Amino acid sequence: MAEEYLSGDFTACVRREFPALAHKAYLDSACIGVAPLRAVRAVTDLVQGMQYCPAESGTAMHGRLNELRALTRPLAARLIGAQTSDIALTESATHGLKIALESLPLGAGDEVLIPDLEFIQMGVMWRQLKDRGITVRTVPHDEAGRIGVDAARAELTREVKVLALSSVQWTNGFRADLAALSELCRKRDVWLVVDAAQHLGALPLDVRRTPVDILVCGGHKWLCAPFGTGFLYLNPEARPRLRRPLAGFFAARPPARTWGEAFLRPDLTPVQDYEFSEDAYAWETGGTGNYPGAVGLSAALSLLLELGPQHIEDHLRALTDHVTGGLDRLGLTVVSPREPRHRSGIVTFTTGRPTADVALMGALLAAGVAVSVRFTSGVGGVRVSCHLYNTLADLDALLAATADWQRRPRSGGRPGAPTPPRRSAAAQIVRQRALIDALDDDLMGLITARGGVSRGIRRSRLEGAMSRTDLAREREIVERFHHRLGQDGTRLALELLRMCKGDT
Structure with missing residues (x-):
């Protein structure tokens, strides 16, 4: 094997x-996953492109960014066997849990069960519902560090409305029997909320075979995505019973084909009734999103699905x-x-x-x-x-x-x-050389990308009946490199110009 x-x-x-x-x-x-090259390049390309605002206007650029962000939802859905309409994008697993807490119809006297091995964030968040009269209790682990289905069943009193747990525990890696817990919760009419931050990216999970009501996952661990990313799954059968949290206008349906077109209408006013979708994206913040993080998450998910x-x-x-x-x-x-x-x-x-x-x-x-x-x-x-x-x-x-x-x-x-100092220094050199290798790889990728853009400019000049080379522009590039790096910069700029001309 x-x-x-x-x-x-x-x-x-x-x-x-x-x-x-x-x-x-x-x-x-x-703790933290390592981002793949494709995710790093996706983020770099987006951020570098922003300095040029490649769309014809800021409005068009914002619309394009929203479209790029939306491409992440179907990839997250494929990873867990869901529909795109079941996925909302979040900043982290914590952000997803916050949405869950705000959405569940809980009241005074209700109880929430969590394993006693849980990640501290789970306890911190549910404990804050104490002011609403909601109690948090724990399911004890056995001598082998497992959270058994029988142990959960023994704690499911009539007052328990939610079983919230990590599908993989963060300290010992215990993988819960989600299928059995799902069946148990459905028989008892208990909400099943799952934190899959230590699960997805490493292990398969299919919500069609293992139904859960709410699933949250951060992107920066096993999904190998940038920080400030993640997603939330909302079971379509559960959504009608959930409260939809307050959200911005991007989570609502625009009163025109797009929000950009809606802004052109003179009858648009801030105070009017807006229609929200029943899809999970209506549970998103609805404001300007983490677009670099989203394209990085999208690229990382594409690798996981490819492998x-x-x-x-x-x-x-x-x-x-x-x-x-x-x-x-x-x-x-x-x-x-x-x-x-x-x-x-x-x-x-x-x-x-x-x-x-x-x-x-x-x-x-x-x-x-x-x-x-x-x-x-x-x-x-x-x-x-x-x-x-x-x-x-x-x-x-x-x-x-x-x-x-x-x-x-x-x-x-x-x-x-x-x-010993010598051994520690040797280990440090190994880490530093690994960083050098990564930086060199980035440099080679950037040179290749620069060559592609340069050749595109030369083709555009030829199509416009202009000279093949703009000498004033080349002098400007050489001067900029010289200003930053001195004579070495001059030599580097000339070599880059030579390498990136290519055949047109």
């Missing part, structure tokens, strides 16, 4: 999209098998579940002492292996996040650095000695 999914087209695509990770063991996607969610899960299964076996051989305790149906891309292990876990994390970071330490309700340890861009070599680096830390002498009952 490992060899099958660490070779071929899958690996070639991953290497092409994540060049900066070729020499870096990044195992912290549960295939099932292939990604198979790849992660091979990686987690490998690291779990290695940790067992080192005599460390794997906290994460081992049953296939409860596994995820997260493998958490512990030395048996939280202080030693933190010390080990420091040694791993110094060795160039990025991991985290997380605890909730007494469950946790060193958290290893295996994602699509990771390889067996990354995990071997983790295991080797961990074994090295175990061999170091202890003094006074304290964890191993600090990493």
Whole structure:
């Protein structure tokens, strides 16, 4: 299995999209994912294009930006087996949860259940409903760190109106039995709200087979998208029973074909009745959106769909098998579940002492292996996040650095000695070289893009019966480079002009 999914087209695509990770063991996607090259270029192209305002007017440009943002919804829908009309774009999982809290028809005396292993944000947000007379209770985990269906069932009293949980828990990677929980909630008429921030991008999820009422997901973890992105799924059967939050005019239907055309009508007034769609986008903020983030999320989603969610899960299964076996051989305790149906891309292990876990994390970071330490309700340890861009070599680096830390002498009952300066410096050089490689790749991409634009200008000049070259413009470019970089800038500008002329 490992060899099958660490070779071929899958690996070639991953290497092409994540060049900066070729020499870096990044195992912290549960905190922040790494953006693929296509997402970086999508954001860069959009932002750079804004300085030219390529549309004929600001109004046309704003409309174009809204159209680009809207292209993200169908990709998010495909990822979870939903319809485009079921998707609203958000800034984060937190933003999606905020919309859920504002939309659910809850009142005084109602109760909300969350697992006691939940990400702190889940508790922080639901707890704020206390002023409305709404109580939050927890479902306890068992001795293996699992949140069982029977445990949830035992807590479902008549007052419970919402079961809210992460489909994958952030500390130990426990993957909930969403199908069974969904069936349980439907029988009890309980709202099922799911935070899939540690799930989507790493594991498949199909809302047609596993119905949920509301699902939220941030973009910057396993989806590998820029910060300030995410999406919200609203079950079409649930939407008629939800309150629609206050929103801006982009969430309403324009009184003309487009809002740009509506602005031209002399009868347009700010105070009138506006019609809102029943589609999920009516739950969006309805103002100017995070357009760079949206195109970045769209590009990242396109990569996940291209690779295939099932292939990604198979790849992660091979990686987690490998690291779990290695940790067992080192005599460390794997906290994460081992049953296939409860596994995820997260493998958490512990030395048996939280202080030693933190010390080990420091040694791993110094060795160039990025991991985290997380605890909730007494469950946790060193958290290893295996994602699509990771390889067996990354995990071997983790295991080797961990074994090295175990061999170091202890003094006074304290964890191993600090990493020697030479080793720390070597690890830093590896990280810096990875950054150089990424920057070089960006430079080559920009030079290629510049050549394409330059050749387009030359064709336009020929079609307009103008001279092939504008010498005044070339002098302007050389002077600008010289002003910023001196004589080296002059030489660089001349070489760029030569490379980008091409054949017309």
